[in-house]
Amino acid sequence: MKAGSNFLNAVSAVALSASMVVTGGSFATLVSATAAEAAVIRSIQVRGADRVSADTVKANVTITPGKNFSNTDIDASVRRLFATGYFSDVKITVSGSTLVVTVNENQLINQVVINGNRKIKDDKLLPQLRSQSLGPFSQTSVEADIQTIREAYASIGRSDATVTTETYPLGNGRVNLAFVVDEGDRTKISQINFVGNQAYSNSRLQSVIITKKSNFLSFLTRKDVYNQDKLRADEETLRQFYFNNGYADFRVVSSEAVLDEASNEYVITFTVDEGQRYDFGQMNVESTVDGVDSQELQGLVESRPGNTYRAKDVQSTMSEISQRVAAKGYPFARVTPRGNRDPSTGTIAVDYLVDQGERAYVERIEIRGNTRTRDYVIRREFDIGEGDAFNQDVISRAKRRLEALGYFSSVNISTAPGSEADRVVVVVDVQDQSTGSFGIGAGYETGDKGGVKLEASIEEKNFLGRGQYIRVAAGTGKNSRNYNLSFTEPYFLGYRLAAGFDIFSDEDRSEDFYDLNTRGFNLRVTAPITEDLSTTFRYSYAKLDYKTSLDFDDPDDREELSSPYWDVVNNGPWVRSAIAHSVTFDTIDDRTLPRDGIFAQVTQEFAGIGGDSEYYKISGKARYYHMLLEDADVIGSIAVSGGHMWGFGDTKVYDQFNLSGSDLRGFESAGIGPRATSTGDALGGTTFFTASAEASFPLPFVPRDAGFRGAFFADAGTVYGNDVKINQFGIDDKVKGTDMTLRASVGASIIWASPFGPLRFDYAIPVKKEDFDETQRFKFGIATQF
Incomplete structure (x- = not known):
């Protein structure tokens, strides 16, 4: 409520009066007060309060008996009483030495209900409303609640939703309040246009922004929902895209969304000015801070002359210099980049100025x-x-x-x-935003024991809003079964240490002569070294139980093995206890669809902390992403991996390296490498290498907003060497596949950024293999956001 005031000054008294009529509402308000100049009251009397206690009214009056008060105090008291929402009318007068506060109470709400809402449930809307059960009925609050409900529907693409209210008197000053919602139709986006773009096509820019055109799956993705905040975010995304591709003068001239009320569809248009494309020129660091050497900081500059100008390189350099200077004891030091454009050469020379900056302190962080x-x-x-x-x-x-x-x-x-x-x-x-996912994957194993394999997982990256990671996964197939549970606390004991555990159980019946059951756990902790570099320590414990898959009561099976094998397969279980250390370098720009960056990891592992396994392993892997054709959005990647192990005692089958079906597509997990000659069972190897190259691209004739991409790939790899003593199985034959024979495959993929998460279909053809290798040409998997 707002009360206006007219002040009439006299020698001994001041009369204050104000009035306001709220049109279109259910009540009118009159506020008036008369007070003596510098008057002092002895008591406060409350009239008209029935459900609201007199003490509550007095608590909102700023005038105190025994102290002087003015018209300002009366105004403040009136406003505070109206602000409670309990009153439709307030009047303050002075009668002798008594301040009389007369109020008319608003009705109380017995119950609040929402009718007609199917797309947004009550538990999402009711907590956002000002009007609450057992609270005061206020027309101002009701109008605000109507707007709140309409905004909620606009956020899911229903901008034409209408909201009305109905009240049902119950007597004794109580009412039931109902909000009636007509949800209307979904507002769609029919077109997203760009004007002024020459360097990049409309389709490429449409893939950059968050807002997407409506399609047959938009009711799931909600990416075609228009609102002003998303439009502003899209403007910033376009700026960053151009700034990081050499267009330092780029600007968004305008962005607008026009609604066609007949079709209930928006047409969004971005008008841009790309400007000239620049490369980096000369770069220097200057310092005005005593004790800070400019030459020492020069080596922190990220880019080199002749490289494409990228704003993120400038930001990264500023960050590196700022951290180095702060570490030297200058917390207020400021790093300011100064760009000198030369349009004639198409270069920008950048000078980084380090000065003392202004002294300022953080008062609070407001979230x-x-x-x-x-x-x-x-x-x-x-x-x-x-x-x-x-x-x-x-x-x-x-x-x-x-x-x-x-x-x-x-x-x-x-x-x-x-x-x-x-x-x-x-x-x-x-x-x-949503941080949970449900994943499902499938594959088909070839060979005598072939069959379909299915996997499913549930993952949450922000468990209960605490930032914790949890994943539960299970898989089953004709010859396998596995379960996994993982949990990570990213800030263990309040430090930037990602501590967690994994519990796993795997059953493998794919080999001819033995089944392997593995159960165990990992304990791990990861600490950051820099923004891009981290280190991980891990302890793993596994109990491995071998069981023969042959029937030794069957004479045919007994003839295939000598008695020593019977002893070996029954003298388990064996225990593997190991510690490992990894160093990871990660500059990937996007986890969902990487276009630039490097992921590299080196791991060393030592087994022999108790248990039966004794070995030392070192392995590494790296993958590099790079844009091959920017406008066509063709992304190239290459990957390599390798490892070697040294055994200190009797090497077990499960100690050696095996490649998975993802390491070398076209082959089963453990599908290549050393094998027992008579049985063909995989033994693993002491050494492995892999290499892969892939190019992905938007599928032609398919709108990019649909999220489909294709890929061509080539994989190569080998697993060789063997430390397992084959005679421990009672087999007199030699092991086959121990030499460094290369395997290779080529294939194609269809990748879909579906509403359920990224889905990938791979079909690989082995082009170089051995007769005893086990192949798997087809594989797919999907991950679903919820």
């Missing part, structure tokens, strides 16, 4: 918009807290970390003035 993720999960990504020196690079680094978590669809960090000149309020605006 907004997180409906699921807890505040502390967001706060711990900041390397600063309340009272620390404000540093823009630290803020930028926190933003990148929050975006990398995958918990939020948008992250925006801004600053606001604090309570003092040297205080800054850091404002973090986020929007939660």
